[in-house]
Amino acid sequence: MYDPTLVQPMRDETVAMGLEELTTVAEVDAVLANHSGTALVLVNSVCGCAAGTARPALKQALSHGVTPDKVYSVFAGMDTDATQRARSYFGEDFQPSSPSMALLRDGEVVMMLHRHMIEGRTPEEISADLTAAFDKHCETTV
């Protein structure tokens, strides 16, 4: 567990970009159980190697014309129960990593951006992967 005062700016960064932070199991269940439509879950992290680009990348992607219906975050290493619960909605096959991002549609993971897909890349490159997934999975049908 890191010093909460050091982590707070990283929490604030996601809230400022419009993510709803989920800090308890109950909060996770309330939004992800029986979820319909699209939702992106950021597994946030203190790791500067990857999270330092993941958050700006997501911020860029969320300015794209097509975005998920809902965008949430859990904080790995800080809110461990909430993070573990969120990962339970990703399915057993997906291995935990942080930071990472899961795009769900009607409760099923349709895109997973693992940590290894974030490391060493620019926010622009990561954002491009995200917006491609948004275009593919998040178009609203009427």
Next chain:
Amino acid sequence: MSGHVFHPGHHELHGITVVVETSGDTTYVGRFDREDDEQAYLKDVGVHQAGSQSWEEYLDRTMLYGVKVDHPDLTVPRAEITSVRKLTEVGRG
């Protein structure tokens, strides 16, 4: 780039998920932490052993589902290491 970075000033591969090939039958996939004259230090490491699942199957599954961690921390003698490459570079084939 976010200004909130915890650990600057490390090895260029620090924090990067790498594939460590060895002179033996074992290949490691994990986050590079650091190295010294004797060892490379990895975190959250998956192990592939030749003769079990094929390397191609293991790599494909790792790229899709992430690294299945066999060892939270692992040291590999540098004398046994034949290559260290980023997973994303290896996975692109």
